[in-house]
Amino acid sequence: MSARLDVELVRRGLARSRAHAARLVAEGRVRVAATPARRPSAAVGPEEVLEVVADTEDPGYASRAAHKLDVALESFVAHGVSPAGRRCLDVGASTGGFTDVLLRRGAAHVVAVDVGHDQMVPRLRADARVEVREGVNARSLRAGDVDPAPDLVVGDLSFISLRLVLGALLDVCAPGADLVLLVKPQFEVGRERLGPQGVVRDPELWRRAVADVCADAAARGATVRDVQVSALPGVHGNVEFVLLLRAPGPPVTTGPSPAADVTGDAGTPTSPVPGMIEAAVAAAREGSRDVGHGRPRRARATVSRAGRS
CATH class of the missing domain: 3.10.290.10 (RNA-binding S4 domain)
Known part of the structure; x- marks a missing residue:
């Protein structure tokens, strides 16, 4: 059968x-x-x-998505951002790819939040540094829900606009916390602009999606510190971007921190943020990431099992 x-x-x-x-x-x-x-x-x-x-060369992360955060954090070292010794919040934790990266980079504690259940891999669920909170919508988080407040927030959310979640994330984190968040244009531009298989291929839509999230973050008092194209695309080849924000308040980390005013007239640039966005979109358009069809270029092995057990 x-x-x-x-x-x-x-x-x-x-x-x-x-x-x-x-x-x-x-x-x-x-x-x-x-x-x-x-x-x-x-x-x-x-x-x-x-x-x-x-x-065969996979470091054994809990998910493919872990590579996105790993590469981003390596780049954000220039901004003084490191998980080492920090209290972290992972929203959209799923199987734990981002949590895995945080722990390997020395995080003191990770609260892993996901709306689903029974997804976190057993080795991470059993780790004393990890607190798994299942059935929790990140949009519902409020100040005090995570105590002590995290000073580093990472997020890989799907099927919801990041603009609907930013307010909650900024409420729950510590003053001056760093936020490393994936921006997925397919969940920002509206269904009517999606192509076949839900893929957004228009670079102008990529730019608009990232700019809208940056503008929302700035309106909430956050500082946009960096914008990069993700090291790996999403499923079906969707281009994704990584946003580095600083929450309002005294900074937890040091390093370059440009002003976050992205709401000025297009003809009167008041911030380097639009330039960051354009550079990230250009990198995505030119395919400058070292990936092929959504996977790192590595040797691969095949695991197989015949039907009857």
Whole structure:
């Protein structure tokens, strides 16, 4: 009897959950009888060979998304930003990719928040430095919900505009905290502007999405410190950006911190932020990231299991 591909991947132990299976399919890492799978809902038979492509050089992060934060933090060292010894908040934690990076870079404590349940990988859930809060919408966070207040916030949120969450994140964090957040244009520009498979391909829409988030952050008193294109695209090749903000208040870290006024007239530039945005969009357009089709260029190995167990 046939079953859904995502269900069968979980049954055979090739995926932790159906959501994880769907991500593997979206990343092009699943093969059915040596043919790349395209839909997690595809029907597969019990005797069909399923394969999941794995990176032999992968450092073993809890998720692919971890590489996005790892590369961003390496770059943000120039701004004095490091997780070492800090109280951190990870919103949209999912399986724990960002939490994993924070711990490996010396974070003292991480509160991992996600609206879902049972996604965090066991080794991170069991880590004494990690506090997992499931079934929590980041938009509902308020001052005092995380005590002591985090001085570093990281976020990888989907299916919601970052502008709807920024207020809550700035409320819950410590004064002067650093925020490293992914901006995903596909969740900022509106459904009517999405292309096939929900992909945003127009660089002007990328620019507008990032500029709108920066303007909202500035209106809430935050400082825009840097804007970069993500080291990896999202599923289906969506371009993403990484935003470094400083919350209002005395700074926790030192380093370059340009003014965050992005609301001035286009003809009277008052801030370097528009230039940061343009540079990030140009980098995305030129494909200057060292990735191919959403995966780092590494040697890969294949894990496979035949149907019957």
